Amino acid sequence: MHKDEVAVDLSRLVDNEFTPHVDLDDVIATSVRRKRRRRAITGTALGTVGLVAGLLIATTIVGRHQQTEVGAAAKAGWTVVDTSKYGQTIVPTSGRGIAAVSASDVWTLGTRNKGDDATVALHWDGHRLSEFELPHGQYFALAAVSSNDVWAVGGNPPVAGTFPDSLIAHWDGHQWSQVPSPRMPAGAHMAGLLGVAAVSSNDVWAVGSIMTDAALVSFAVHWDGTQWRLSDVPSSAGGGIFAISARATNDVWAAAGTGVGKYWTVQKLLHWNGQTWSTVPSPWASAPNFLDAVRGIVAVGANEVWIYGDKLNEPDRALSAARWDGGQWREVPIPDAQPGSDGVQTTVDGRGGLVLGLAMRRNGGAIDHWSGGRWLAAPALDTSVSVAGLAMVPGTDTLWVLGNQRLEDGSPGPLYLAFRSLSK
Amino acid sequence: MxxxxxxxxxxxxxxxxxxxxxxxxxxxxxxxxxxxxxxxxxxxxxxxxxxxxxxxxxxxxxxxxxxxxxxxxxxxxxxxxxxxxxxxxxxxWRRSENRNGELPDAADESADPGRRMGSHDTRELLRLALAEVPPRQRAAVVLRYWSQLSVTETAAAMRCSEGTVKSQAARGVEALRAALQRRGVDDSHAALRSY
Incomplete structure (x- = not known):
């Protein structure tokens, strides 16, 4: 008898009551839009000429700085960087794809639609955007210490016959080069870093997930100024640490979870006190449905930590946030959150407050600003922008936004990079 | 016509x-x-x-x-x-990628950490074990033994030869048994029959 004929009964694999919620109107509308877009792309030369002419009229090139100022009211105040050379660059929606050292020194990550999934670094020098090669791989997060000390972390996509490994790249002011990752524990055959946070030039953390023979395991590595070393994390920390925020040498926060499908469903929050990692009492102990798919964590102050993400168990699955005040976690609804989210990003505002950038499936992007215990008026954003990263220029009021413009069917379109004053 | x-x-x-x-x-x-x-x-x-x-x-x-x-x-x-x-x-690492704006819209008890803990029932166990089987082998196993398709139908769905279906399904079942054993199921042969 062929091995194939051995009786295997998998009938109980799937709940027979399971019926996916699929909106057929949405399916048909998306299909029709795609068909139209295909027609438009393969349209006549005349049509293309018309389109180019239209774009030229709509976009005014401002001087030699190659910045474009777009005139609509909702976009007022933003200086939009000309990204046309890098138009088809997709930015990571988790991790942190942007880091600002100064007004003339801003880094972002992006993956060109070339099919090889390799990430490049884009740099803003105050005048224009230029591209820098990173050691080959996929990168998800950036952290900047100074103009000659910037870190990018990620993972090598597993390719047949190779040993995929975590990737750490460093900018020394002249070039990006690969820095050796620590040796992985026995049994590990794939590792990826999903987040990085820097306290100083000799105190940098990166976190991620190791795939072993049995399962995914959380891991954290630390840069002491000379090398990256594995750091012990509690074994209960789930399949991966996907977000990290470092406020001080003895105050680092991280979110760990188990990957189910495309979400990290969070089971643990971790804290580094300068000596060890420990799990902290999390909001889910008492309220399991509370913000159940966290996407990120940010330490704003000694007694103020935020987590933010999706409420998967609510029918409209809105973005939400929760704030720890040193004593307990309380949910804080995000003013501009709409049903159907695609992500949320944050940055501290440098004055004790927090800026959130939202990406929403139907309504595009929005910015919300929390300061002094309440929500302040925040700059309006072009709603076609799906925010994938936020950064404040240190010591200033300048907010940078990184994202992709959403196409009509929700897929990521041209790269969007812009800055403006947060409060004016 | x-x-x-x-x-x-x-x-x-x-x-x-x-x-x-x-x-x-x-x-x-x-x-x-x-x-x-x-x-x-x-x-x-x-x-x-x-x-x-x-x-x-x-x-x-x-x-x-x-x-x-x-x-x-x-x-x-x-x-x-x-x-x-x-x-x-x-x-x-697709969880970290831009998700193309596609988003599902229903609740899932498996996403609830409170309920997940300690709820490793047989279905969950089988699901987790199957998740460790490489994609094409998993496809062969699911189409043959869950969908109950014939080798010919499975080959058509996977766009490969019938021989490939048989070898992928056999390897997939082996991988599934190994994964079940790693999860503490001693008699994986019996387990796969009794489900």
Whole structure:
């Protein structure tokens, strides 16, 4: 008898009551839009000429700085960087794809639609955007210490016959080069870093997930100024640490979870006190449905930590946030959150407050600003922008936004990079 | 042949024939549940299963005027779903990627950490073990032993030879047994029969 004929009964694999919620109107509308877009792309030369002419009229090139100022009211105040050379660059929606050292020194990550999934670094020098090669791989997060000390972390996509490994790249002011990752524990055959946070030039953390023979395991590595070393994390920390925020040498926060499908469903929050990692009492102990798919964590102050993400168990699955005040976690609804989210990003505002950038499936992007215990008026954003990263220029009021413009069917379109004053 | 030509003329005038959409709706309404369960069997996740069905149906709708033959449409749709899922699998760390704006819309108890803890029942155990089986082997195992397709039907869905289906399914079952054993199931042969 062929091995194939051995009786295997998998009938109980799937709940027979399971019926996916699929909106057929949405399916048909998306299909029709795609068909139209295909027609438009393969349209006549005349049509293309018309389109180019239209774009030229709509976009005014401002001087030699190659910045474009777009005139609509909702976009007022933003200086939009000309990204046309890098138009088809997709930015990571988790991790942190942007880091600002100064007004003339801003880094972002992006993956060109070339099919090889390799990430490049884009740099803003105050005048224009230029591209820098990173050691080959996929990168998800950036952290900047100074103009000659910037870190990018990620993972090598597993390719047949190779040993995929975590990737750490460093900018020394002249070039990006690969820095050796620590040796992985026995049994590990794939590792990826999903987040990085820097306290100083000799105190940098990166976190991620190791795939072993049995399962995914959380891991954290630390840069002491000379090398990256594995750091012990509690074994209960789930399949991966996907977000990290470092406020001080003895105050680092991280979110760990188990990957189910495309979400990290969070089971643990971790804290580094300068000596060890420990799990902290999390909001889910008492309220399991509370913000159940966290996407990120940010330490704003000694007694103020935020987590933010999706409420998967609510029918409209809105973005939400929760704030720890040193004593307990309380949910804080995000003013501009709409049903159907695609992500949320944050940055501290440098004055004790927090800026959130939202990406929403139907309504595009929005910015919300929390300061002094309440929500302040925040700059309006072009709603076609799906925010994938936020950064404040240190010591200033300048907010940078990184994202992709959403196409009509929700897929990521041209790269969007812009800055403006947060409060004016 | 005659009606088909007539339809072609209409489609030159209007972007879509509305009777095509009606037919598609009838087909899709009936197909959503079985497709969703197949997607769930393959990927082990409700949210992703919904995404896969949605992506698959969009592709099917795009091709609908060409494929609406009642005998072959089920096989075609299965093939599309499988391809959508395998494409998804080729992208490592996909949780960290831009998700193309596709988002499912239903609750999932498996996403609830409170309920997940300690609830490793047999279905959960099998689902987690299956998740460790490499994608193409998993596809062969699910189509053969969960969908109960013949080797020929599985080969058509996977676009490979019947010999490949047999070897992939055999290796997949071995991998599944090994994964069950790693999860503390001693007699994985019996376990796979008794489920």
């Amino acid at each position: 005659q009606p088909r030509r007539a339809r072609l003329c209409v489609s030159l005038v209007s972007p879509r024939n509305s009777s095509d959409d009606d037919e598609f709706r009838r087909f899709a309404t009936a197909a959503i549940a079985p497709l969703g369960r197949l997607a769930h069997a393959l990927c082990g996740d409700r949210h992703l299963a919904e995404d896969l069905v949605q992506t698959c149906l969009i592709k099917v709708h795009l091709a609908w005027p060409r494929i609406r033959h009642p005998e072959s449409v089920d096989a075609y749709v299965r093939k599309v779903l499988l391809r959508c899922w395998l494409n998804e699998q080729r992208r490592p």
